[in-house]
Every structure is written in structure tokens, then in C-alpha cells.
Amino acid sequence: xxxxxxxxxxxxxxxxxxxxxxxxxxxxxxxxxxxxxxxxxxxxxxxxxxxxxxxxxxxxxxxxxxxxxxxxxxxxxxxxxxxxxxxxxxxxxxxxxxxxxxxxxxxxxxxxxxxxxxxxxxxxxxxxxxxxxxxxxxxxxxxxxxxxxxxxxxxxxxxxxxxxxxxxxxx
Numbered sequence: 001x002x003x004x005x006x007x008x009x010x011x012x013x014x015x016x017x018x019x020x021x022x023x024x025x026x027x028x029x030x031x032x033x034x035x036x037x038x039x040x041x042x043x044x045x046x047x048x049x050x051x052x053x054x055x056x057x058x059x060x061x062x063x064x065x066x067x068x069x070x071x072x073x074x075x076x077x078x079x080x081x082x083x084x085x086x087x088x089x090x091x092x093x094x095x096x097x098x099x100x101x102x103x104x105x106x107x108x109x110x111x112x113x114x115x116x117x118x119x120x121x122x123x124x125x126x127x128x129x130x131x132x133x134x135x136x137x138x139x140x141x142x143x144x145x146x147x148x149x150x151x152x153x154x155x156x157x158x159x160x161x162x163x164x165x166x167x168x169x170x171x
Contacts, residue, residue, distance in 0.1 A: 003075045006085045008097040011058050019056035032107040035091055036100035046077050053080040064090035108168045115159050119144050
């Protein structure tokens, strides 16, 4: 069995004929916005028992990147499925194609976008304060940069952990 990439239009046609869309994002991301009638089986919790046997399966994520990077793993997990596909461009491409998605109003931005906004704001603030108040404020930008580098190397992001504790991110 070889895993193929398909367009949102091709996927929609397969779904009409009984294929199942499996979203591999975490439950919180899925709850925020997902393809109508898709099921959430996070990649970290996936095993071949989770997938519908004998039906075509279309794997999806937000942009298609996670499914592409995990294609070999997903193919192993889908050994009992009739056919296995990756949705090109993920849920974003599905939505751009005008196909149905379900959104939950009032959900906060995903945590990585919050980290990007907070880090960018702190770097900008450090540069502005460093230029107009005291050069010591440049260390704020350096501290944020070092934290982002540490997060990239280790996979642990202290800023993400801190933002997860904020009231708007609590369930």
C-alpha cells in the first residue's frame, strides 16, 4: 500500500462515497475548527485499532505539514484500511476550497500563534526601549531569542507553558 496525496475536491468526493477524514491534530485544535464529519485521532494516541477497517481513510491536519512528515507512521497505522490518503494543504486548503468546516466560536488562538505574538511583541518592545530608554533593554530581546532557540533545540517552550496557564487558555 502506498500513501497518496489528494486535493480537497478529490477528498470531498471520496467522503461522499464513505471515506473517513481523520484529523491527527490534538483535541483542542480539532475542537477549535475542523472538517465537518471528520474524526479526531491525535497522532500521539494513534494505533491501527483506532482507524476504521475496510474504509478509505484521508489523513488531515491544519496545513498538511504534519501529515506529510508523519506519512510513514500513518501508513503503518492504517494497515487495515482499504486506501490511505493525505489531504494536500490540510484543513486550510479544504476551507479555501469552500468545503464545509465546523468552527467553535470564542476559542483562543492556538498556543504556538500566541507564542509567536508574545515573542514578537517582547522583541519589539526590547528594541524600542533599548533605543529610547536604556541599552539594557536590548537584553530583553536577547533573552526572548535565547528562549526561542532553546525551545527549538529541546522541544520545551517555557513561554508556551506560561501562556497555557493564562485564564483565556483554561478549559
